[in-house]
Amino acid sequence: MSEPAVLFEVENGVATITLNQPExxxxxxxxxxxxxxxxxxxxxxxxxxxxVVLTGSGRAFCAGGDIKEFPGDGNNAAISRDYMKFGLPFMADLAQLEKPVVAAVDGYAVGAGFSIAIAxxxxxxxxxxxFAMSFNKIGLVPDLGGLYHLPRLVGMARAKELAMTGRSITGAExxxxxxxxxxxxxxxxxVKARELAERLANSATQALGLTKHILSRSYELSLEQVLREEAMVQAIAFSTDDHKEGVKSFFEKRKPSFSGS
Known part of the structure; x- marks a missing residue:
C-alpha cells in the first residue's frame, strides 16, 4: 500500500502537513x-x-505544477479553467486561515511551490x-496567488523581475x-519551524487570527478603514478568555496560560 500524498500529524497544538510525493x-x-x-x-x-507547519519530503518543498496532469493540449479554455478552479480553494483556505502558518522550505520551491510557500x-x-517563479519558462503566468503575495513581500520592481525572468534565487537571497x-x-x-509554530500555538491565538485578518488586507484598506476594523476586532478580543487570562497573569506577575478561547 502506497503512502498518502500528504501526511498529517498533530502534536502540542501544531499540525504538520507534509507534501509526500518525493519521487x-x-x-x-x-x-x-x-x-x-x-x-x-x-x-x-x-x-x-x-x-501549522507546512513542508515537503525529499529534495523539494514543491517543484511546481504536475505537468503530466496539465489540461490536455491547452486548446480548450473551459477545460483549462476547470483545471485551475480545482486548485484555487485550498490556496484561499491557506492564506485566510485564522491560525499561524509556518512554511519550512528545503530544496526547491518553484512555480506553484513558490506561490504556496509565500502564502x-x-x-x-x-x-x-x-526559489523561482519559473512559470514563464513553460509559457505560463504565475498563479495560486503568487502575483498577490509576491509584490507585497518584495515590492513591485523586484516582483516583476522575479516573475518575468523566472530567475532562481537561493534561500539567502x-x-x-x-x-x-x-x-x-x-x-x-x-526543529526551528516547529519551535516557532509551538510558540505561536501557545499564545493568544484568537488575537493572532484577528491580527492576521486585518494585516492580510491592509494594503487595500485606507487608514480610516483599518482604524475601524481594528476597533471592531479589538472588541472581539476584549471578550475572549485569553484576554482575561492575559490581564490576570499580568497582575499576578506570571506567564499567561492561554487556551485559544
Missing part, C-alpha cells in the same frame, strides 16, 4: 491538492490545532533551498528580499 519532487498533483484541501479543512474546524505567514528555508524569515542548516529547519 515527483512534490509536484502539485491532484492527489496533493486533495490532501491539502482535507488537511486545511480539518485544521480550520479543530480548535485544538492552533498553528504562509512565515517562511523558514534551509541553506540549500531554491530570498531572506535579503524579505521572502524568508530565516535561513537554517537543513538539520535544524523542521
Amino acid at each position: 515527483q519532487m512534490n509536484a502539485l498533483s491532484k492527489a496533493i491538492i486533495e490532501g491539502l484541501k482535507s488537511s486545511l479543512a480539518r485544521i480550520k474546524e479543530d480548535p485544538e490545532i492552533r498553528a 504562509a505567514d512565515f517562511v523558514l528555508a534551509s541553506e540549500n533551498s531554491t 530570498a531572506k535579503e528580499c524579505g521572502l524568508v524569515l530565516d535561513v537554517l542548516p537543513k538539520e535544524q529547519l523542521l
Whole structure:
C-alpha cells in the first residue's frame, strides 16, 4: 500500500502537513491538492490545532505544477479553467486561515511551490533551498496567488523581475528580499519551524487570527478603514478568555496560560 500524498500529524497544538510525493519532487498533483484541501479543512474546524507547519519530503518543498496532469493540449479554455478552479480553494483556505502558518522550505520551491510557500505567514528555508517563479519558462503566468503575495513581500520592481525572468534565487537571497524569515542548516529547519509554530500555538491565538485578518488586507484598506476594523476586532478580543487570562497573569506577575478561547 502506497503512502498518502500528504501526511498529517498533530502534536502540542501544531499540525504538520507534509507534501509526500518525493519521487515527483512534490509536484502539485491532484492527489496533493486533495490532501491539502482535507488537511486545511480539518485544521480550520479543530480548535485544538492552533498553528501549522507546512513542508515537503525529499529534495523539494514543491517543484511546481504536475505537468503530466496539465489540461490536455491547452486548446480548450473551459477545460483549462476547470483545471485551475480545482486548485484555487485550498490556496484561499491557506492564506485566510485564522491560525499561524509556518512554511519550512528545503530544496526547491518553484512555480506553484513558490506561490504556496509565500502564502504562509512565515517562511523558514534551509541553506540549500531554491526559489523561482519559473512559470514563464513553460509559457505560463504565475498563479495560486503568487502575483498577490509576491509584490507585497518584495515590492513591485523586484516582483516583476522575479516573475518575468523566472530567475532562481537561493534561500539567502530570498531572506535579503524579505521572502524568508530565516535561513537554517537543513538539520535544524523542521526543529526551528516547529519551535516557532509551538510558540505561536501557545499564545493568544484568537488575537493572532484577528491580527492576521486585518494585516492580510491592509494594503487595500485606507487608514480610516483599518482604524475601524481594528476597533471592531479589538472588541472581539476584549471578550475572549485569553484576554482575561492575559490581564490576570499580568497582575499576578506570571506567564499567561492561554487556551485559544
